[in-house]
Amino acid sequence: MDHQKIKELISSYHDGELDEAQKKRVERHLEECPECRKEFEEMGKFEEVMSQMELKKPQKEAWQMYWTSVYNRLERGIGWILFSIGAIILLFFGGYKLVEGIIQDASTPLILKIGILSILGGLVVLLVSLLREQLFVRRRERYKEIEK
């Protein structure tokens, strides 16, 4: 008799997942096998402990406010997306105009032009680097097999 298989069935027996034939098979085996009978009793005690484990209920208001909270966050999310798109457009336009102005302004000393352009160039490199790091982290995601 395969004790390992019977032990798996004992686990399912306590979960109420066996059909009548399987239950009878387990019961017959238990009558003649002290090892599996011990496993059956241990599993019974374990199930008793597990049945006493409870998760904390939230306050009633949490359920009343649940949808409102989801709805508000959904709306805010759309607001943030629109705000971010606007901010990016303004930032790029402002940056372009700034660079254009600096290059075309003959009165600005060359060294100052180089300094300002260097700062702007550095900012772009840093931004790209941060974005690339984020993408790299996502590619090496531990749980990437799980649908996002």
Add this chain to the structure above:
Amino acid sequence: MSEETAVRREFLLQKGRFVMAKDKALSEREIIILVKRGNKEAYQAIVERYMKRAYYIALGFVRNPQDALDISQEAFIKAFRRIKSFDIERPFFPWFYKLMKNFCLDHLKRRSRIQEVPLEESRVLKEEHEDREMKEVLWKGIESLPVEQRETIILRYFQQLSYQEISEITGKPVGTVMSSLFYAKKRLKETIKKYLNLGG
């Protein structure tokens, strides 16, 4: 006008709580069709149908009630934004569960970098004293299980789901669920052996 179209039209003309009142008239599939069109009132029906299940599953993973609320709500928000990619022929919850599980695992990963959360926060112990320590050990055991075993324990014991239901939610065959649960229980039983006076 077909009956279904009439129901939808009536539904669209109404707002708020009406969704729940008419919930029985509309199948989940019909409600999702409305959600796919951007109808937030219809989505309320979906959220209110599954919010408790979502919260308790998230709590099983992260153990902190406030984090579980936040995570489950975030998952509903993400699900709404991704609803266009959802296959209308499939049930909503297993799809949603995958999104939420990912939020939970991300949260745990971040939390492990920061600090341990006090064990007391997430659950109520029926007997406050004598078996307190054993349950603490058991919770730590649950936390240390591989993700697949841990989720079957959460769904089985804290959602009281059958093997078939766990299989539908996780997308794993019933046999795998059965085996996962068996090994998880075996491991947990071992961690609390001394408290159960099991010997051996």
